[in-house]
Amino acid sequence: MTSLVRYRSFLPVRDILDNFFSEGVFAPQSEFSGSSLAVDVKESEDEYVINASVPGVKPGDLSIEIDDDVVAISVLDLSDREIGKSGYIVRERKVGNCRRKLRMPGVLDAGSATASLDNGVLSLTLPKSLEAKPKRIAVKVSS
Secondary structure, eight states: OOOOOOOOOHHHHHHHHHHHSOOOTTTTTEEEEEEEOOOOEEOSSSSSEEEETTTOOOGGGGEEETTTTEEEEEEEOGGGGGGSSOOOOOSSOSSSEEEEEEEOSSOOGGGGGEEEEEEEEHHHHEEGGGGOOOOOOOOOOOO
């Protein structure tokens, strides 16, 4: 039987430098657990929008938790039942559970957060808390 091996160059220093220079100081900090969960985070004046790729995942297999400024997205992938079956030569598709935590730069209004799932993309809208929004103070002129 022939086994296929994916070629990967050994350049961990390059990955470290790429991550250092590509992520800003105020970018959301993240933590991986299990398989990777690719996300995009977009910020506007009033909210953050997180889009995560979750192909083939049903809404009931997703869990989203918000604690102050930390968002945790968990995916339960039931396709790992097939692992015991023989016949695979290459198995690269994501199998198993994954969890992704993102520390956002500001406090979130968790009660107003919304989530939707469309064509394998989770869209999570996280409004900023009133205390996280910039405040403008008018200056009065005294005569």
